[in-house]
Amino acid sequence: MNFDLSVINDNWSYLLFGRTADGEIGGLLLTILMSLSAGLLALIFGILTAVISWRFQGWTRRLLYSGAEFIRSIPLILVIFWLYFLLPRFLGRNISGVTTVILSIAWFSAASVMHATLSGIEALSFGQVEAGLASGMSYWQVLRHILLPQAVPNLIPSYVGLFVALIKDTSLALVVNVPELTTVANQVNSRTQIYPAEIFLFIGVIYFVICTVLSELPRVLLKRSNQRLKFANGI
Amino acid sequence: MNSFYFDWSGVLTGSPAAWLVAGLVNTILITLTGTVVASLLAIVLLLGRTSSANYARYPVQAIIMAFRNTPLLVQLFFWYFAVYPALPEWFRDWVIADHWFSPLPSGFRCLSPEFVCACLGLSWFTGAFLAEELRAGLKAVPAAQSEAALTQGFSHWKTFRYILLPQAMRNAWQPIVGQYLNLMKLSSLASGIGFAEIIYSTREIESFNAHAIEAYAVGTLLYLILGLLMGQLFVFFGPGQIKRNTVAARVASSGWLRRLSFLS
Numbered sequence: 001m002n003f004d005l006s007v008i009n010d011n012w013s014y015l016l017f018g019r020t021a022d023g024e025i026g027g028l029l030l031t032i033l034m035s036l037s038a039g040l041l042a043l044i045f046g047i048l049t050a051v052i053s054w055r056f057q058g059w060t061r062r063l064l065y066s067g068a069e070f071i072r073s074i075p076l077i078l079v080i081f082w083l084y085f086l087l088p089r090f091l092g093r094n095i096s097g098v099t100t101v102i103l104s105i106a107w108f109s110a111a112s113v114m115h116a117t118l119s120g121i122e123a124l125s126f127g128q129v130e131a132g133l134a135s136g137m138s139y140w141q142v143l144r145h146i147l148l149p150q151a152v153p154n155l156i157p158s159y160v161g162l163f164v165a166l167i168k169d170t171s172l173a174l175v176v177n178v179p180e181l182t183t184v185a186n187q188v189n190s191r192t193q194i195y196p197a198e199i200f201l202f203i204g205v206i207y208f209v210i211c212t213v214l215s216e217l218p219r220v221l222l223k224r225s226n227q228r229l230k231f232a233n234g235i
Numbered sequence: 236m237n238s239f240y241f242d243w244s245g246v247l248t249g250s251p252a253a254w255l256v257a258g259l260v261n262t263i264l265i266t267l268t269g270t271v272v273a274s275l276l277a278i279v280l281l282l283g284r285t286s287s288a289n290y291a292r293y294p295v296q297a298i299i300m301a302f303r304n305t306p307l308l309v310q311l312f313f314w315y316f317a318v319y320p321a322l323p324e325w326f327r328d329w330v331i332a333d334h335w336f337s338p339l340p341s342g343f344r345c346l347s348p349e350f351v352c353a354c355l356g357l358s359w360f361t362g363a364f365l366a367e368e369l370r371a372g373l374k375a376v377p378a379a380q381s382e383a384a385l386t387q388g389f390s391h392w393k394t395f396r397y398i399l400l401p402q403a404m405r406n407a408w409q410p411i412v413g414q415y416l417n418l419m420k421l422s423s424l425a426s427g428i429g430f431a432e433i434i435y436s437t438r439e440i441e442s443f444n445a446h447a448i449e450a451y452a453v454g455t456l457l458y459l460i461l462g463l464l465m466g467q468l469f470v471f472f473g474p475g476q477i478k479r480n481t482v483a484a485r486v487a488s489s490g491w492l493r494r495l496s497f498l499s
Contacts, residue, residue: 070459073416073420073458073459073462073463074420074455074458074459074462075420075421075423075424075434075458076420077423077424077426077434078423078434078451078454078455078458081437081447081451082451082455085447085448085451086448164304168304168305168306168307169306170306171306171307171308171309172308172424174308174427175426175427182306182308182309182312185309185312186312189312189316196312196313196316196317197313197316197317200309200312200313200316200317201313201317203309204301204305204309204310204313207304207305207306207309208300208301208304208305211303211304211305212300212304215304
């Protein structure tokens with residue numbers, strides 16, 4: 001295989017930015033923006049549902065669990081198709097493909113965030129809840145001031161892992177023709193025909209760098225904070 | 236809100252039904268082959284990843300990272316557009332030749348270039364994840380286990396095969412099952428390169444008679460059933476909890492009478 005990097009040279013700005021200059025955000029920029037917004041939504045809804053199912057055990061929790069179970073047991077591609085067809089019908093107006101994909105991925109990932117957060121909260125000893133309640137705090141205050149501040153820092157590595165998976169999932173936006181990185185690469189490949197290896201290796205490297213840096217980050221940070229802790233303790 | 240008119244006969248009769256059956260067959264086929272190939276790859280990758288030789292460990296580590304940290308869809312495109320045309324011609328001829336097993340009802344095929352690429356993509360992707368799960372399971376096996384096996388005269392390979400791997404699999408069984416289920420769900424991405432599985436069939440129906448919602452409902456149901464069946468199978472054939480039925484356990488738990496009858 002000989003590599004001919006001229007195809008990258010000719011198309012790199014289309015791959016990175018799509019038609020952003022013409023007002024339609026695309027390429028890597030769209031991938032990043034979609035990941036960030038879907039990640040934020042998934043974090044908010046995941047923690048919210050975890051808190052609700054922690055506070056209201058019984059039917060509420062069972063309902064949330066089965067919702068999460070359902071969404072995790074069908075392929076993400078189907079979730080995207082469902083929302084793509086049903087959302088405009090329910091809302092009575094057109095929804096852009098970008099919004100559909102963001103909502104699908106956020107919903108899909110929120111289920112995992114919920115499970116992770118709930119197990120993080122429940123890993124803390126129940127005596128803390130009892131102590132908080134005995135001191136006259138409400139359940140919400142216990143959660144807000146005692147449980148979440150302890151649980152969330154421990155959960156950061158698993159949140160980052162879920163975010164990396166989410167970034168990779170944004171490539172599925174291809175199926176509803178949203179012009180993110182994978183879609184524009186596919187377009188360039190169909191147009192040029194003879195440079196598939198160069199194009200897909202190029203965007204593979206982009207995804208690889210983003211995902212590797214992100215997934216190694218918590219480990220490096222943790223190591224550094226441990227070292228600082230050791231240093232502070234004089235070890 | 237608009238009302239929906241469901242017309243199931245547009246999905247469950249005639250050629251749409253045949254497409255769905257063919258899609259289901261292809262999804263099951265790719266799941267089975269992918270599972271087998273991914274497991275074999277995972278063991279090879281695991282051996283390299285845990286090897287003490289740097290020239291084996293570092294490249295394998297890089298391969299695992301590359302497959303884990305890029306989207307499967309991009310990998311599938313790479314296999315399909317870049318690698319497959321570079322494969323030897325006799326192989327490609329064999330893939331597209333008419334075999335007795337390749338035609339499915341309704342003109343779909345089971346052995347096709349798309350099948351080969353989907354199999355490659357899914358196996359390498361899942362294999363890399365499986366290797367890491369197994370490595371985590373292997374870490375939890377006490378070092379004394381392999382030391383004991385080596386002093387008993389087991390070779391390195393036999394220690395791995397009979398002592399370490401079974402325990403690693405038992406330790407990591409839950410995440411391993413999760414990876415296999417994921418392989419089944421991710422096979423839906425192979426519709427992106429035109430592999431005729433369930434999602435491909437539903438899209439065919441959508442463009443054939445516009446019964447998109449019904450087709451997606453059937454597709455969703457098929458995936459739910461497949462996932463449920465696979466989960467049950469893996470629990471049934473899995474290592475499960477540590478069995479209390481070994482001779483040592485029976486001796487330890489039995490009273491003196493049973494112990495006497497065991498000795499006699």
